[in-house]
Amino acid sequence: MADPVLSLRDLRIWYGAERGAVRAVDGVSLDLMPGETVGLVGESGCGKSTLGRGVLGLLPEGAGHAGEVSFKGRNLLDIKQRELRSMRGPELGMIFQEPMTRLNPLMRISDHFEEVLQIHEPKIGKKEARNRSMEALRGMGIPPTRYKQYPHEFSGGMRQRIMIALALVLRPAVVVADEPTTALDVLVEAQILRILADLRRNFDTALLLITHNLGIVAEACDRVAVMYAGRVVEQGPAYDVTTKPSHPYSRELLRSTISLSTTELHSIPGAPPDLVSPPPACRFHPRCPNAMAVCAQQWPPTEATSPGRRSECWLHATDRIPVGLEQPLQREALAASEEA
Template identity: 45%
Template structure:
């Protein structure tokens, strides 16, 4: 597959009727290490979902399911050599067909990202304040105004003594403070959509809860939309309005978070929920998900989940199930979705 030829697009106007972000049939192909295009790996395969303004969508699934690559495609930070297809419609404009300069303006100002590992994402040789203020300096703001804005951003992100701590370096911050600094950096451009890639994975449970409360509070105060990438259903259940369940680069199921987690319409979602007692009930024992997860590089024929699925039949082994609406607002890519939903 070849990358789409870019064309210049004008600046974004008012948000049109409908979702803030529409992902429609998104495809991402990555070249293998030797660069042979004919062996490119389709790491994201026809992914579709919407993110309405002010809401949170949770991308969930095991490692290697394509969640992070989907988020990187949205913000335009895919690895060199990646080829894309489908549509990423932002405020009515398809970003996959926008020029490089337009994508650069969107990134940071309209769409920002909180990365999984803040220590790796932050520059170790620059102070926290300099990094948080970079996008403000690029906008040509006076130095004193930038400093005041950085102090305010760090304060809103919960960094104590922000006027003093802004002169610290990343290694002088704890893991929780580094993540708060990343949140401040992501908010600096006043975005409308915040992408959060496993934002609490490396933190202990207490700090995780604080970061999640902080993100939820900031979102509600500023009316942000958020795309939360996570493998932890407990995190997604806590903050998401809708969930998109991914497996081997494809969407297995999507719909309102509460409905999907209470009554899954795909065997994979059901297995994920059963493997996490805190999502299902407070007393039930966990039921570990059997088998090893498929990845885009070793995706089985037919339904990628069929080697691990208790309902799999001959059809599942040869026919990729279409994603279809199985209940109002509920979409599933399973030949037996209605049977799963009625269990």
């Protein structure tokens, strides 16, 4: 088996807040193989986007981090800002959620492309930069005649394709796509997902696809990591996780997805926890239908449930639950505090 191109080990990212640190990412370990698409799913506010930005070192001032983000054998958290900057683009790319505002309104599409190419490949000639950019755009279905136009002359879907072309023109080894289709309609969404799927086939680019849409994961990803309150609670092959989830949170999340056969909306009661003072032990226990007494007292172990699959839940380690703690969790008091 090949070595992972990107590997997160016990990554922690927190933001300073007046009440205490907001632990947005709290001990995540995740591998990304060359050419692999890994979906990162979870509710809003679970730390997905922070994780994605953390990989590129794009965190706002005042954010702290610990752990390891190793890329091609080097820890990105240790290297100098200047060096990390020069890796953004040619090594690590990023695609954002809202394409409408991600291009500089005062710069032509051509200026955007020629700027990145000249920064990262200073020896490139003007003509070659032009050819490479047009080729990247053509790959995304943007005609070369529109190369000199301004961002406001394109639709949202086209702008997202331009953003993708702009990320790919340098052929990065890893691309983080942060909800790339959330702001677009379903037809354009399908188109963008096809483009992203082609991408790994053609360039061997590894893709970390951040989304809250499990349908996209099932369709576009090789593997999936489910995030809850800053932690990856389950990861494994996309097909297995989306058909037979092993963590109660993944199961509930999957039940909440809307499909054509949906007759009644399902939602997970409660809200994602406060990341300043998250619930003790398993973060999900206040909302978990399967919660046991142990879940509120001791960290659940991370268990390999099948090859390539891991789940952080006491349900898979029932033999190790201390005696007397396997009965269902009594939760009246908690429910009341949740209300406040």
